[in-house]
Amino acid sequence: MAAGSLLYLDNVSVSFDGFRAINKLSMIIKPGEMRAIIGPNGAGKTTMMDIITGKTRPDEGDVIYQGKVDLTKHDEAAIANMGIGRKFQKPTVFESHSVYDNLLLALKQDRRVFPMLFRLPSKDEQTRIDELLALTRLGDLRETVAGSLSHGQKQWLEIGMLLAQDPQLLLIDEPAAGMTDAETEETAKLLKDIAQTHSVVVVEHDMDFIRSLGVRVTVLHEGSVLAEGSLDQVSANQRVVEVYLGR
Amino acid sequence: MTGRATVITLGLILGAAVLVPVLNALPDGSPFKVPTYTVSLFGKYLCYALLALAVDLVWGYCGILSLGHGAFFALGGYAMGMYLMRQIGDRGVYGHPVLPDFMVFLNWKELPWYWYGFDNFAFAMLMVALVPGILAFAFGWFAFRSRVTGVYLSIITQAMTYALLLAFFRNDMGFGGNNGLTDFRDLLGFDLRSDGVRRGLFIASALALALGYIACRFVTTSRLGKVLIAVRDAESRSRFMGYRVEHYKVFVFTLSAVLAGIAGALYVPQVGIINPGEFAPINSIEIVIWVALGGRGYLFGAIFGALAVNIAKSYFTVAFPEIWLFFLGALFVLTTLFLPKGCAGLLSILKFPGLGTGMGFARKKEAGND
Amino acid sequence: QDDTIKIGVLHSLSGTMAISETTLKDTVLMLVDEQNKKGGLLGKKLEAVVVDPASDWPLFAEKARELLEVNKVAAVFGCWTSVSRKSVLPVFEELNGMLFYPVQYEGEESSKNVFYTGAAPNQQAIPAVDYLMSEEGGSVKRFVLAGTDYVYPRTTNKILEQYLLDKGIPAEDIMINYTPFGHSDWQTIVSDIKAFGSAGKKTAVVSTINGDANVPFYKELGNQGIASSDIPVVAFSVGEEELSGIDTGPLVGHLAAWNYFMSAESPVNDEFIEKWQAFIGSEDRVTNDPMEATYIGFNMWVKAVEAAGTTDVDMVRDEMNGITYPNLTGGIAVMNTNHHLTKPVLIGEIQDDGQFQIVWSTPKGVIGDAWTDFLPESKNLVADWTAPISCGNFNITTGKCSGQNY
Amino acid sequence: MLRIPVSLRARPVILAFLALSFLLDLLSATPSRADDFETSVAKLNDQSFTVKEEAVLELVQSGDDRALAILSALQDGELFSHKKQNNVIVFSQEIDGAPHAIDVLTAADLGEHGKRDLKKITINNKLRGALKAALGALRLYSKDPDTRIAAAKAVLANPSPEALPLVVEAIEKEQDDAVREALDMAQAALLLTNGDAEERLAAVGMLSGSMDPDVWQVLGRAAGQEADADLAAAAQAALASIENQKSVYNLLETLFFGVSLGAVLLLAAVGLAITFGVMGVINMAHGEMLMLGAYTTFVVQQLMPNAIEYSLFVAVPAAFIVTGLVGIAIERSIIRLLYGRPLETLLATFGISLFLQQAVRSIFSPLNQPVTTPDWMSGFYAVNGALSLTYNRLYIIVFCILVFLALLAVLKRTPLGLQMRAVTQNRAMASSMGIRTGRVDALTFGLGSGIAGIGGVALSQLTNVGPNLGQAYIVDSFMVVVFGGVGNLWGTLVGALTLGVANKFMEPWTGAVVAKILVLVFIILFIQRRPRGLFALKGRAVES
Amino acid sequence: MLSVDSIDLYYGAAQALRGVSLSAEPGHVTCVLGRNGVGKTSLLRAITGHQPIAKGTIAMDGASIDGMKPYDRARKGIAYVPQGREIFPLLSVRENLETGYACLSSKDRNVPDEVFELFPVLNDMLRRRGGDLSGGQQQQLAIGRAMVTRPKVLVLDEPTEGIQPSIIKDIGRAITFLRDKGDMAIILVEQYFDFAKELADKFIVLDRGEVVASGGQKELAETDVRRHLTV
């Protein structure tokens, strides 16, 4: 079952002082797949990402990566180095670093202590960062301290950082939040070309956005899968309408 | 971007390293003569400055508020002290060939194993770096791996130095109890009391400080330095980015401890005594105070703070022996109120914009101006 | 400028030791005052240079050097703890200064440049236990040696332990107990003492507990109802000044051994007390042993300077040997050639007015012994700063004098 | 047989006199003559304590009614010789406001006397012992049972042959069982030292199993005796069985010690749990707040020297107000400007602490100040000889609990408490919810400081009241708060108790110094296990 | 009625608002639109008193509130639902709501029922710590918390951010409901154009800190408004 899958959640559960946030959740992400996850507030989407990225340890269940590694046995750094990158729901950047340095630190590189101590900036790193700055439209803020960015600017910066990491699997929690509709479309486009070469799991509440992605959708509810399929399929599902879309 | 600060700082240190000894060498009565008293006094300050530098490295750049750095300083000092003790040889008051006086009159029979080798200068100097280094490494390894952060870390570092304080107070420990190690004679065969050696020690301290500064500078401006600041601001975020936070912390913590140890080693022959008082929690707090006053997150700020506070202290204790604490207390309060980011902060705003770690520019949740 | 003679005052005015040392600073100032009223010294005014080493031991060394090198003082009166003395010692020996050290200490030292006007162990500890073992002292058979864990108590207790064993007290009747500096929770130890004392033999506590730890210790004694008639405590570091910080009601009858008590009946003492209280401007301020030690030291120095006709350290030092001056208890203090004083030893019982009532005293003065006879290594050592020996630690067996610091 | 006239029942002293004369009939001592008595009294003024002791015994035996009064006066140090009037022995007595000297022999008023006219007749410990015994014997007939018990115990403590017949007699006519028991014990003790072989053995049987330290003394002496082997054996056996019982109580005692130490730590730390734990101010001046509280106690006692018994009830609110106001002043003038810069508060408050230390040094002198312990707080409640609980500790434990509960109520039950927590968690947002952040900050810091002040009142009962008081407690306070888990009052409570008890249980094994070291090591290791303290807050809420 | 009159706002040297004006009347929803970083939040921070203004004036019912502390403004009836929610993480949901009592006289210190009617999830989680809630739950709590203060002016910064569609509808209803009660002026910052269009009685569009367009409901429909919002 796990074979051939990139990420395999095998009935994972976690509860916080009594409250079951994730309940026997199972899910498979195939290599190169982009998957949209929707679901009511509090369904457990972010918690799921916490579990995958090693922030939260599940009470039971395994999270198998690339059919072999059990992520629940590793810590955040290790998991990140396996090629799993994440954008947080609440944008978090290094506030006292410039936009530029934020991206520089995010770049894929040997993250061990001594290599970092002696590494010098290289030409292609430069160019890569410039690309990213252009892409996220932060070009003229490159020397600004990230702490003084607006909410949406932080969103963009964090997306940029995620791309800089160039992970195999991207976990993106509510990228469109706090973006104008136009920017939201941009983001959708962006994610689609990323998906050419990467696997992506994206959480959103913006249905237009989800639609424009046009990918398989999983609906979480009370910590487990409520429905799965194309957006039209799940939107047709009565329960989904009831608990999530509303009338 | 801060090349200027570096050049100026190094210039001043090295200038002093040359000038002070030369002026001290002048014949008595010459108007420019710097008395030996001043030489060893400033030699002492330079050691404090190096110590402050070490603290700023972990606190200012990696957000580790260590309230136990006095311990590393003291351990380096004790390593040096033990060497100097052994140098006394049979010139102790009881004329015992091997045992230091305090062991003799507590009628110890032979040298404890951990005193072996300290008659050898090279070995002793190795220990000056190794002992604090290893302690810091072990301590840091466990603490950072179990993700002890913030005040919790501060407090256990304080507990560490406090425990060492009590331990070293005990005569049975074999380090001279609270009288510590004193009555030193000579270093590498040179008489510690000669002005020559004093100048030598001063120069050594200045060079150590300069090298320490360069080292810290290299670390903080390297890409690793950026990671440290990232860790300071958003530890867990840097984890999710794949940085092994604990390794980075252990690295700087150990490096900083070694610097502190070296400072201690240079300090001891200049003040002529090392005793458990150096482990007192309050001392470690004072070091932090120097850094805070000088400007946390600015290397030259740390140096400035150490010098400023200690010069002020030396002056006040003579000028106003009865009430000098008022002045020192006021100095601290006023600094926090009028120089939010320490003296260096002021300089950086005036002269070197964008200098240091950009701390406090960040938009803070607390910053609501109510 | 040259019409004044400077003397240094090196006592902590802040930090943990300020409690004890500030008084000595004031004492020196008073003595200087008086001397100047008497027309100064060698026709010059005395000028006291006060600095604050702030209970910070390396700072003591720094300040000592400053006093000697920068202020060129003729003599220094200072230090309380042994560690502060150890810290300044090399400085005084290097710069050939002159230090008067006014506090009882563990001995095992005699420096050319220091005059020890406080008690050596044989001038305090030994007589005290002698008294306890005497019929009059209650013929004590069991001893608790309780002390703060540092050199002075450790050494003193080592000496006492040896002494008691020599006196035929079995080891199991000696309980030794150490506590950290400023120890404040004495419940366990006091109840241990209580238990130790309830084993049939008359028991006493010999306390080398230092400074701040005493108040909570005595309060606990009082609260656990250990009366002096059951288990007397004889202390070496508790004087009138320490008592002034305690409600002595419950402590009546506990003992202290010193070379001076404020209650000593002598005209000089009454005069001294009046001068002191006038100087400090308070009827309630007490006098104590280190003050007398300072008083003796100061006046001996004055006398020696007058005799030498100069403040030159070497010449004054020679005059100091064998110099005498009336102490405050009606006897004569002698500065012996080992730089320690000859003083009477007094035992006092605490009274409810915070004073000591002298219940015993040595018939005549005891000569301070720099090197105790009760430790194997130091019993062969003698200090004598006059020719031919002129050495602080002359070994009578080898006939050698090991390393001096100058 | 001895008839006590009803008219005299109300006057124990006289009864005691009767007892005294009665004792002497029994002893059939040589009929005493007045001049002997006077010479004996005169001997009290002798230099040598041996002579004085003779005098005391003579007085006891003189059978003279005046003896008891004189001896008690001697014991209480209220007996003087009159320098001005060729050293006659006198009491000093207030007669219409002026001190008058009263001749102890003639009871004649020798008129007013100045402070220096009288010289106290001194005693030493040995003499105290003797006096206790003598007076003990003389008081065996007191009307008040407690006094009689005390008397019996006194006899027991220093058994002297003369007392034996008296005790025997007393036992016969004693009605009160408690007193009878005490007397039996006393008799046993006397027999053990003065009786013949089997009387002694019997005595041992009688005494074994007692929980009275004085009895252990007596048995101990018997056990140490070479002369009578099997007696020694018996005594040792008795002591052994007592030892077993003791060990149990010792455990309880240690626990009590631990809890009381914990209570002290808590009182010292709880203020910091507010200023640091809740507000996040790294409050280096906390120790000085304790100090101010202690000094307030001292001042209060100076102001009401004749009502020391009640002084603490004034001191507690006074200390709360004084330190509270100081706290508010500090907050408004300095801390206020440092929110969102917690680390700067370290520097500022450190400066403040230096400032306050020097302030008290300059105002009150660097010396410690004497703070008196009210009688109701001194002494102890003896469960038995092995376990006695000192009152001051008991009260401090109770007091500590009250303070803690009060604080808990304020924080958890009042709107102010809620606002305090809101402000410290998100100042800007709290302000937008209409909370007067400035006012709340000031009140919170004031509360923390005030509580610290109250802690200081408690400390003043245990330790030095001096400029260093604060320094002595600041480190421990931070340890407790952090160990317990910052921002969690219960954590502070449990933390304090844990550290206290741990310390006290280790101390007997390792000695005080090593015990303290071990506690510190324990803290270090423990924090490895629980990096956010004992009562760690978990979950997202903390990270955000 | 709240009126903002041509205000400037700076962060250090950087100017974030240039002569911005707007007015909000009871019973009306005033919408503030604009791309990222154009100054919307800054405007609200100025209104709520978290950021000082350099020029211009802000008045409530005619009286200027410049220089007033945020808490005084809150007591005057300005309630703030900030971007990023700013929940009190360690306070329980109930306590978070009760912080609003500070503005109220003790007699009407209660949580209005409509809060729980609009956001039932809050009722289920009264005991949970605010910081533990999911993003969307926090958003609902933030709005509920503001309603507790019975505001005259309700200031919302992107309230739909991170909210599930059904609840967005609820919030929409909530806002309509509050508007229709007629005693409350509502200022709404939105990026979600359709949502804004639904509710807005009038609007302004910001760009680089300046008002580049404003008008009533119908103008909003026009495409040139969208132009300002596209990249």
Ligand SMILES: Nc1ncnc2c1ncn2[C@@H]1O[C@H](COP(=O)(O)OP(=O)(O)OP(=O)(O)O)[C@@H](O)[C@H]1O
């Ligand atoms: N540490 C915690 N303690 C208690 N409850 C928690 C904790 N973390 C999450 N929860 C609860 O678990 C549930 C899932 O939270 P999660 O953040 O995963 O929801 P979500 O799907 O991301 O919602 P949203 O779309 O609003 O972000 C929520 O009800 C939340 O209150």
Ligand SMILES: Nc1ncnc2c1ncn2[C@@H]1O[C@H](COP(=O)(O)OP(=O)(O)OP(=O)(O)O)[C@@H](O)[C@H]1O
């Ligand atoms: N504390 C600050 N210090 C310096 N500059 C700031 C600060 N806060 C915001 N800015 C800058 O001011 C401009 C306006 O920021 P603001 O938060 O008002 O934008 P916004 O319209 O709310 O954007 P978004 O829709 O992304 O929330 C941005 O360019 C931002 O970088």
Ligand SMILES: NC(N)=O
């Ligand atoms: N010398 C002493 N008392 O430390």
Ligand SMILES: [Mg+2]
């Ligand atoms: Mg979420």
Ligand SMILES: [Mg+2]
């Ligand atoms: Mg915004």
